[in-house]
Amino acid sequence: MAAKTVTIESKDYVFNTLKEAQKYYDAIVKELFDARLTLTKGQDFEDLKWIYTAYCGYTNQNLDKLSDLEIVGFKGIRTVREKGGQYIPTECCVIIFTDGNSNSTEEEFYTDKAIKEIALKQNSR
Template structure:
């Protein structure tokens, strides 16, 4: 089975494998979590925004949220994820949305799951 590449169009970059892309963005999320930072500008912000938007369009999920709100930031959070019947603490992104009335909401976002979906769509069999 051939490795799936992942093209991040926001910076016109191709990762040679899905795992390489997942590790790269996982490190960004962990850094945000450990430093308790919120990412609001820059290339990493644009990349995460592109990944989330592309994932939503591919899966037809949260399209109403994308059209009615602006993504204003990303931060690292701790959550519990089910894997193989076990619940494991893990870090993930929280996307910060702002709507026209300046209300802010947050939503969990797993970059590894989104990148996997993007790789599947970019590399159909």
């Protein structure tokens, strides 16, 4: 099976493999978690925003949220994720949305899952 490339259109960059893209963005999320930072601007912010919106578009999920709310930040959190029947602590991304009236909501977001879906759509045959 040929490796799936992943194109991140927000920075016009092509990762040679799915794993390479996942590793790159997992490191960003881990850094946000370790430093307890909220990312609100810059290339990494634009990339994560593009990944989330592309994923939602490909899966038809949260499209109403994207039309009603604005993404204003990303932060890293530690959560427990079920994988193969085991519950494993892992870092994931939280997206911060605002409605423009200083009301904000947050939602967990797994970059590895989104990037996998994007790779499948970009490499469909």
